[in-house]
Amino acid sequence: MTTRQQRTPWPLGLPALVGAVLLVVPLVGLLVRAPWDGLTRILGTEEVLDALWLSLFSATLAMLISLVLGVPLAWVLARSTMPGLRLLRALVTLPLVLPPVVGGVALLLVLGRNGLVGQYLDSWFGITLPFTTAAVVIAETFVAMPFLVIAVEGAFRSADQGYDEAAATLGANRLTVFRRVTLPLIRPALVAGAVLCWARALGEFGATITFAGNLQGVTRTMPLEVYLAMETDPDAAVALSLVLLAVSVAVLFALRGRWVGGGGAA
Template sequence: MSSSVPEQVDLPGPPRGSGGRPAASREVSGRPPWMLVLPAVVGLAFLVLPLAGLLIRAPWSTLPQRLAEPQVLEALRLSLVCATVATAVCLLLGVPLAWLLARVSFPGRRLVRALVTVPLVLPPVVGGVALLLVLGRRGLVGQWLEATFGVTLPFTTMGVIVAEAFVAMPFLVISVEGALRGADQRFEEAAATLGASRWTVFRRVTLPLIMPGVAAGAVLCWARALGEFGATITFAGNFPGTTRTMPLAVYLALETDPEAAIVLSLVLLAVSVIILASLRDRWANTP
């Protein structure tokens, strides 16, 4: 008796790129339609030309001297300190909040998630007014803080930190929640079956798994806090050495010394470029 061996059939697989890896995307061949190219070019120019104008009009010859001016260094120092402290506050409060939204099912979770993301779309000035109504000297919580602990937040450096944390925390929560939903929970379940407590599982298993998402969220949070203007000037004011951060200094210098405003803007632009470059591998899927 003769036995027949079935022939091997090659099934079509995903497109391969260089090195045998699956191709991330397939480029369009042929001449692209002008109906798409023309608005794309206009959109690119709309985004790039203002930045190019900033670089062209920059006083490059006097840039080092202007960066060394006391008011510039003072605003830069205050911005860096406040943004860093605000990011620490967001990490302390935002990571547990993201874990709650991602891992705990409770009534009204969708509503809570919507409320958490409201500062993303809320005009910053409105956020500053809301903070005044709650944390001001006559606010719902502010009057109690002043009467009980003697703490006054508006028009202080701490007020700057509060305003920046308010507008920046949603960036951290969204990033960490996404990382939690994408993490493999089998590792956490295995640790729990071995007798680890919920806190130990979170600290030794969950947190290392989601650390890239936490880091990306913290960077975005820090960048957003560094560039905050509306809520800061409404809730904390514009006092030199106390609440005048870099964006507020840009606004003030634009009326009296446009070249100084350009220099301060260049510093914020450089920070933005560095932030985007550090997050490129997370956002873009480039070869």
């Protein structure tokens, strides 16, 4: 059954057109002003390659950590009956609306050399986290894991628990039920959440520069390289922005039909 198309009234169409232009034209400008002739040379420089490699490595590691920690957290939020879940959910989702630089300051106050936890890591184990690659991963995990938690929690809530109960009556223990029954049921949401988490980690800037700094080959990710290149080499900034744009388009394509898209019913 198809939906009858309606003419768009101008009080809605005009603002919609202006909004679309506002969102699309800057991206078109990026493509128009891109240094296509020297793109290979720019992306082949040592600084850009270091930033690309570090971004891919740290974003992937942040996504894996988010999967290990975020999936159990999402299960607790969705199915546990422990008290204080509303407060816990609010705190877990807070990084979604918290300015990233504030998150970086918070991480620095907790995990810095004189932080609440960092002082003990330094004095007891000789571990200093700020301005290291580990700090990049921690900052990206902090801002990106809520995306995965929200996606997976919703899937846990909507999944039919009858399958879990049936598997349990057949003798499967809780871990086996979770691994063999629950996770396959929520796989689409799990994949979507993981992709969103990875993309958010890849584009993180504020928390990274505040907590990890901007050291080439150590903490300088692609967004930081773009920021630095704008002051010294605008062509390099545009070229690296194109890489991030391509990644964003790939993410939207991967998530079509789940978080974005529209289309009519088949």
